[in-house]
Amino acid sequence: MRSFNLNAVLWSVTTILIMVALYLVFAWVPTEATMGIVQRIFYFHVPSAWVAFLSFFVVFVSSILYLAKRNIKWDTLAYCSAEIGVVFTSLALISGAIWAKPTWLSWFPWEDPRLTTTLVLWLIYVGYLLVRNYSTTYQAPRFAAVIGIAGFLDVPIIYLSVIWWRSAHPIVFRPSSDAGIAPSMLLTLMVSLVAFTMLYVVLMRLVLSIRRAELEVEELKTRIQD
Amino acid sequence: MLEKMKNFTQDVVTLLWKDLLAEFRTKEITISILVFALLTIVIFNFAFTPDPARVGLIAPGVLWVAFSFSGVLGLNRTFVIEKERGGLQGLVLCPVEREALFLGKAAGTFIFMCIMEMIILPVFSILLNLPVFMPGLLAIAFLSNIGFVAMGTLFSAIAVNTRARDFMLPLLFFPAIIPLLVFAVKGSSMVISGEPWSDVMGWLWKIAAFDVVYLVVSTLVFEFVLEE
Amino acid sequence: MALNPDGDRRSPLDYAVKVEGLTKFYGPLRVLRGLNLELKRGEFLVIFGANGSGKSTLTRILSTLSRPSSGRVFVEGLDLEKQAQQIRQRIGVLLHNSLLYNELSVYENLKFYGRMFHVPDLQERIKETVAQVGMESRLRQRVGTLSHGMQKRVSIARALLHDPGLLLFDEPETGLDFDALRALMGIIREPSGRKRSAIITTHNIEQGFEWASHIAILDKGQIQFMKDKKEIDASSFLNTYQSVVC
Numbered sequence: 001m002r003s004f005n006l007n008a009v010l011w012s013v014t015t016i017l018i019m020v021a022l023y024l025v026f027a028w029v030p031t032e033a034t035m036g037i038v039q040r041i042f043y044f045h046v047p048s049a050w051v052a053f054l055s056f057f058v059v060f061v062s063s064i065l066y067l068a069k070r071n072i073k074w075d076t077l078a079y080c081s082a083e084i085g086v087v088f089t090s091l092a093l094i095s096g097a098i099w100a101k102p103t104w105l106s107w108f109p110w111e112d113p114r115l116t117t118t119l120v121l122w123l124i125y126v127g128y129l130l131v132r133n134y135s136t137t138y139q140a141p142r143f144a145a146v147i148g149i150a151g152f153l154d155v156p157i158i159y160l161s162v163i164w165w166r167s168a169h170p171i172v173f174r175p176s177s178d179a180g181i182a183p184s185m186l187l188t189l190m191v192s193l194v195a196f197t198m199l200y201v202v203l204m205r206l207v208l209s210i211r212r213a214e215l216e217v218e219e220l221k222t223r224i225q226d
Numbered sequence: 227m228l229e230k231m232k233n234f235t236q237d238v239v240t241l242l243w244k245d246l247l248a249e250f251r252t253k254e255i256t257i258s259i260l261v262f263a264l265l266t267i268v269i270f271n272f273a274f275t276p277d278p279a280r281v282g283l284i285a286p287g288v289l290w291v292a293f294s295f296s297g298v299l300g301l302n303r304t305f306v307i308e309k310e311r312g313g314l315q316g317l318v319l320c321p322v323e324r325e326a327l328f329l330g331k332a333a334g335t336f337i338f339m340c341i342m343e344m345i346i347l348p349v350f351s352i353l354l355n356l357p358v359f360m361p362g363l364l365a366i367a368f369l370s371n372i373g374f375v376a377m378g379t380l381f382s383a384i385a386v387n388t389r390a391r392d393f394m395l396p397l398l399f400f401p402a403i404i405p406l407l408v409f410a411v412k413g414s415s416m417v418i419s420g421e422p423w424s425d426v427m428g429w430l431w432k433i434a435a436f437d438v439v440y441l442v443v444s445t446l447v448f449e450f451v452l453e454e
Numbered sequence: 455m456a457l458n459p460d461g462d463r464r465s466p467l468d469y470a471v472k473v474e475g476l477t478k479f480y481g482p483l484r485v486l487r488g489l490n491l492e493l494k495r496g497e498f499l500v501i502f503g504a505n506g507s508g509k510s511t512l513t514r515i516l517s518t519l520s521r522p523s524s525g526r527v528f529v530e531g532l533d534l535e536k537q538a539q540q541i542r543q544r545i546g547v548l549l550h551n552s553l554l555y556n557e558l559s560v561y562e563n564l565k566f567y568g569r570m571f572h573v574p575d576l577q578e579r580i581k582e583t584v585a586q587v588g589m590e591s592r593l594r595q596r597v598g599t600l601s602h603g604m605q606k607r608v609s610i611a612r613a614l615l616h617d618p619g620l621l622l623f624d625e626p627e628t629g630l631d632f633d634a635l636r637a638l639m640g641i642i643r644e645p646s647g648r649k650r651s652a653i654i655t656t657h658n659i660e661q662g663f664e665w666a667s668h669i670a671i672l673d674k675g676q677i678q679f680m681k682d683k684k685e686i687d688a689s690s691f692l693n694t695y696q697s698v699v700c
Contacts, residue, residue, distance in 0.1 A: 067450050123401035130397060134388040137481035143384045146447050147398060150380065153443060154402050157436065161405035164432070165412065218482040233572065240569040244555070244562075251557040251596075312551020318519055319553075320570040321542035454520040 010202050017195035021188070029188040041099040043188055047196035048092035049118055054200065055085030056121060056152055059128070063148035066141060075141035076215070078148055080207040082128050084200065089122045113162035120158050124151040137218075237322040241330025246337065248307070255303045255338050259296040263346045266292035267353060278355065285354050286414035290407055292346065293367065294374075297339055298396050301378040304335050305386040314452070324449035332379040332444075336371050343367040362417035362426055369430060370410045373437040377402060380444040383451045409433045467531035470495045470620050470651035471516065476525035477675075478511055485511045487675035488525070493668075495619070496649035498642060499680075500662040502695060503672035509655035510550075512672065513624040516653065517547045530619055543571065546613035548623040552605045553612065556598030560589060560608050563597055564615060571616040583611040587637045603631030610638060621652035627661055639665065659695070663688060671695060 025043045032039035058081040066074035096115045097107045110116055128147045132140045181189075249255055270288040308314045317327050343364065351358045378399055385394035413429030473491040477484065485508045493499050503509045514520040516529060518538045527534035530544045554563050561580065568576040584590050587607040597605060606629055613621065626638055642652060642665050655672075656662045662669070663683070669691070670680035679694065 067447070120401045120404055127398040127401065130390075131384065131388060131394065134390045134394060139387060142450050142453065143387070146380070146384060146450055149447060150377070150440075150443060151402060153439070154405070157405045157439070161408040161432075165408045215482070222482045222484070237570060240566065244558070244566045247562060248555055248557045307555075311556065312549060312553050315519060315549060315551060316553035316567070319517060319542055319547055320567070321539050321572070322570055323539070454514060 007202075007205065010198070010205070014195065014198040014202050017191065017198055021192045021195040024188040024191055029184050030182070032185070035103050038099060038102045041095050043192045045092060045095035045099055046189060047193045048088050048095055049114065050193060051196050051200045052085055052089040052092050052118065052121065053155075054197070055081045055088060056125065056155070059085065059148045060152035063145035066145045067149075072141065072215070075145065076208065076211050078141075078144065079132065080204055080211055082125055082144075082148070084203050084207060086122065086125045086129065088196075088200070089118060089125060092118050093122060110162075111166040113159050116162045117155060117159045121155060124154070127151070234323055234326050237320075237326040238330045238333065241317075241322075241327065242333045242337075245304075245331070245334035249334070249338065254307075255300050256341055258303070259300045259338065259342045260345060262299055263292040263296040263342060264349065266295055267346070267350055271353065281354050281356065282415070282418050285350075285356060285418055286411045288354075289347075289350055289363070289414060290411050292350075293339075293343060294400070294403065294407060296342060297335075297371075297374055297378065298399060300335055300338050300342070301375070301382040301399075302385070302392070302395050304331055304379065305382050306391070309386050315454075318452050324452060325445045327452070328379060328445050328448040331383075332375040335375045335379060339371045339375065340368055343371075356418060360417055362423070363414055366410055366413045366417065366426075366430065366433070369433050369437065370406055373406045373433065373440050374403065376437060376440040376444050377406075380448055380451065383448065387451075406433065406436050409436065468495070469493060469528065470497065470530060471653065472526075472528040473516075474526045476512075476515065476527060477523050478508070478515060478520070479523045485675055486515075489672075489676050491670075491677055491680075493651055493653065495651050496667075498652045498665060498667040499654070499670055500666035500668070501653065501655045501670045501672050501677075502657070502659065502662060503655065507672045508675050509672055510624055513547075513549070513622050513653070513655055517545060517622050518542055543616065544618055545620045545622055546616070546618035548609055548613050548621070548626050550624065550628065552597075552609045554597045554605060554608060557596060559594050559596055560584065560600075560611075561593045563608065564612060567612050568615050573616045579615055579617075580611075583614050584608075586614065586641060587611045588633065601631070602629045603634040606630050607634045607637055610634075610641065614641065619650060621650065621654075623652065623654040625656055626654060627656060627658045635661070659692065663691075 021043070025040055029040070029043075031037055059078045062074045062078035062081065065071075066078060093115070096118065100109050100112075100115070101107050108115065108119075124147075128144055128151065131147055132144045135143050267288055270284075270291070274284055274288075305314070308317065320327075347360070347363055347367070348358050350356075351360065378395075381398045381402070382395055385391050385398060388394045409429050409432045413426050413433070416426045416429070469492055471491060471493040473489055476486050476489040476491075478486040489508075489512065501509060501512070511520065515522055515527065515534075518534065518541055522534070529541045532541050532544070534541060555566070558566070564580045564584070565576065568580060573579050581590075584593060587610050589604065589607050589611065592600065592604065597608060600608070606626075610626075613623075621642075627635060630638065642654075652665075654662070654665060666683050668680065669683055669686060671678050671694075
């Protein structure tokens with residue numbers, strides 16, 4: 001009974017937050033001076049990217065814990081976070097491209113270290129999921145954990161390398177998230193961030209329960225065969 | 227303590243000796259990566275017909291794509307030859323540190339790649355009409371090889387255990403090796419356009435940093451890949 | 455110093471192998487369930503079992519290739535979880551795979567493994583073991599050119615090179631020709647200065663009976679039966695085996 005209530009609470013809170021965020025983004029926050037209406041995507045793009053990196057961080061920590069403790073629950077956590085992470089990374093990439101095209105006249109500005117790193121992150125995630133798929137059920141958690149660790153450690157290195165790569169061409173267009181952001185925009189961004197984070201949490205709970213059910217079915221199947 | 231270090235080094239050398247000896251007999255790895263690198267360069271020359279003015283722009287990229295693709299081929303072979311006769315089990319059963327197994331394998335691939343690069347570089351220069359003697363490129367190549375095999379040996383050991391072992395390695399490896407590629411290409415392009423060595427050194431340091439990080443990380447997690 | 459588990463009077467040091475509650479999962483599949491086993495030094499245990507009973511899994515765990523899911527395993531008095539490296543030095547393993555490198559000669563293969571196992575007086579040892587398996591004439595031949603049976607003999611030499619106290623042979627009779635089988639039997643029966651023990655898994659009941667000092671049956675992930683060979687009536691054993699397994 002208790003966990004049912006918790007789920008209901010989480011889902012309601014998330015839904016409310018999302019509705020508030022939608023209102024803020026589309027109705028309340030003023031249009032940005034230089035970029036126009038399309039800038040509103042920023043309020044979806046940044047939180048998507050944030051959740052993408054958060055998910056991968058969870059994969060990283062769970063992978064270490066799995067290799068250390070060998071408890072399958074850590075692997076379950078890693079797997080679910082990776083699945084959700086791929087989705088949010090894709091969203092971040094798509095929203096990033098939609099924003100970039102009218103703003104910087106290019107679907108994919110390679111100079112932007114954030115977008116490029118997100119693309120490579122997506123590739124590493126996909127590699128993580130494919131390794132799981134192409135290994136035996138028994139080896140998959142171990143191999144995936146190694147990829148989860150080695151891959152995550154690479155992310156900051158990739159970010160830096162992209163910055164150094166294009167240092168000859170200074171990054172003229174920076175996303176306006178760091179300097180001089182209007183307070184109303186900041187508020188909208190914050191609400192959006194919290195809404196997306198809550199979305200991550202509820203989706204994780206959902207995917208985790210599905211995955212656990214899957215594992216239980218597998219176990220029951222083999223027990224029947226005995 | 228000193229005894230342990232002596233044993234450790236000896237074990238790495240023994241494994242390296244075994245791989246070099248086997249390779250010397252078959253020449254399987256060195257020849258295939260050599261030919262593959264050559265083919266890649268040739269194909270690129272048809273794909274992008276460079277005029278003399280532009281050659282300097284695409285040359286570093288072509289070179290490093292050739293080295294990476296053939297390097298991946300070499301990395302793949304490193305563990306496939308072990309898998310064939312249950313060799314990996316044979317290695318795991320030896321009373322040597324798992325780290326020594328890792329370094330021994332990585333060292334072998336490192337040497338094969340160095341040999342390939344020493345031969346390919348002059349050929350590359352001739353084909354693209356660049357100065358033939360560019361030791362800077364060799365230095366960058368050798369230094370990058372360290373990080374390349376450090377990360378590659380780890381991923382290769384995983385990939386060889388999956389169903390799709392041929393494409394699993396490039397899939398896992400190429401996204402992760404991007405920083406190294408960036409550093410190597412930038413450094414190479416500076417060497418080719420004749421920039422001062424002090425500038426090139428900047429890139430060498432970055433490559434070295436990458437090497438160190440992945441030598442440490444891969445050596446540490448390798449044992450988890452070896453279990454059954 | 456080996457620990458003394460469960461207040462047992464005899465420390466694991468007295469046993470060649472001591473296994474308590476060994477369980478092994480492959481994903482959701484439970485292959486070994488709380489397996490218990492004790493083997494004293496000098497004993498030759500032959501384990502019979504149907505395919506999929508867990509024989510290979512047991513061998514793999516005892517040879518440190520695979521990790522137990524739970525349970526405690528002591529080999530030659532050493533704890534498998536903490537002292538795997540030392541265990542490897544003390545065991546000689548024979549698997550389905552030859553573990554040999556085809557492009558290298560018999561001599562080079564043995565030299566490689568001898569060095570990895572830090573075998574002293576390696577040249578001498580190689581000559582000895584190669585003579586034991588009757589492959590002296592083929593020392594410089596590439597392993598890839600040898601017949602299957604000969605490769606198996608070289609594998610045996612490889613397993614004996616470092617003079618291990620415990621032999622772990624997984625279905626050694628597969629792929630062996632008559633000569634090799636004879637060589638194998640000779641080695642197993644060979645009296646050595648110190649007590650050598652062995653665990654051999656096999657399908658071949660006749661051969662198994664010849665080699666063994668003790669017989670066990672592995673079924674449904676546990677040792678269902680283990681006795682000194684002298685206490686077993688060979689003719690009725692077949693019935694026992696079938697009743698346990700089916």
